[in-house]
Amino acid sequence: MKLVIILSAIIIVLVKYNETKQASKTKCETILVNGKNHKRVVMSNGINRPYQLSVSKRNHTIYFSYNTGFDNTSTFEIGYIKKEHRVAIPISGVKNGFATAIDEKNNIVYFGGSDGIYMDDISKSGNITHLINNHNIWDLFYKDDLYFITYPSRKLYKYLGENKSEIQKSIYEKIYQFAIDGDEDTFITNKTGLYIIKNGTNDRILYEGAKVFRTIEINNKGVAHFCGQNEIFVANKHKHTLHKIADVKDIFGLGFDHEDNIIYSNPHEIVKLLPENCK
Template sequence: MVSSIGLAVILAAILYVCATETHNETHKCEDILVHDKPHKKHIVSKGLNRPYQLAFDKHEHRIFFSHNIGSDNEDEFEIGYIEKNQMLPKTVASVINGFAIAVDNNDDVIYYGGSEGIYKENLKGMEAVNDTKKVHEVVKGHNIWDMFYKHALYFITYPTQHLYKLTSKNEIERQKHVHEEIYQFAIDGHDDTFITNETGLFLIKNETKERILYKGPKVFRAIEINNKGTAYFSGKNGIYVANKTHHALDLVVKVKNIFGLAFDNDDNIIYSNPHAIVKLLPGKCD
């Protein structure tokens, strides 16, 4: 996991200083446009401290996330999750400084990344009280920055910001075709790759090495692929979707201070702000 000093430095470079949180956002009902259609905010959980790395369990409808449990001056991250129709989070045990999360919804497996490696757990039969015996270590000695799952687990290490792949034999392979130091990585439904680095967002088309710079925002906190295979990005002033025709980002939702991003089974957007996890549901406020 990232040290408190290291995390502060790198987050200062790629994240945004949070403006004073408008707590009214979590209490008042207000319409918000998603793809130009009215939606209402449903508060999934609140009272959190910078929930990152949202991930959705499509079978049990759990929302996983990492959040800071340290003081305002020191970052100490922990992985938690919220059960369907509940607001109080539960804690995933045995992951020191848990920061990164990736879900394999086909095989009902979740991966947790922390300061000492990567851990794996079967989502089926997860008990209300986390059973540490069900969490198995699969990668040792790597400080995990971010993870993504498609057919295999990909992960980014800190502080090198290098991309690796976990093979079926639990061996790790450096992904040398992504030679840059990167912050996020994702593969969309066309098997095209998106990466972010200090200069912005790039597309690497399937079976090519050419980098295509995307027009629009340059700094992001998350990339997420929806159920249709479309890539979405959380930027400084909203959530964007990849426009592959013009190699640009189109604004989908105008909302500030987003930390994490995910989609439920119906492709409703789930996002987190500095203190809450919110789901956007179709329809106008009552």
């Protein structure tokens, strides 16, 4: 009888220990960003390959493209999620919507699709205007002006207004991504990797390290962030190397909220990373 009681007590202790250990593990299941713990806050899930994130800081709204076809096909549309609303809302009228960008100052969001670029004044949501046609849009970037990359040519253009644009002859190569950071330095990616073009020059400087990227995004401080398939990097401009700040499995898109917290997407979720005190 005593043996039974002792064994029961041991089992209870072990169960409690495992429960405590599991709870601790769950509580402290975080992602390191710059060596600091950050908890994952899922903002939306059940989305098929959300990509090309653009965050309206003023309206706390995330715009993105996503696949509406099957996993082995690609038919893209534009959608968005509002603050504290997990369900994605589709935006109609943009054919094969694939790219997004935001003019934060003027509260305007741009959408790119297979028949050109559209504009939506966020303060008058739903009033979508077709800005430019005859271009299949691969990527969009906004800083002072709207830039876009076409497909399949992968050439860079600048929007001039009134359905007009001009090719950017200084970017003569076929590119995948384009961005201008807070120092007015330009970053481009092509099939050979990531390059910086310093402000006031036309020289390409190749960055060592990763060669394939899914997006380049600029945070609120003007710092460029680069997404590989499973990592987030920032640039060391003195050594022309990439510094990894986080490991994130199968990352698709990247953005930043009004407090510069990272927002990223994976094949089925949009997630925010928040600092977490975890011991």
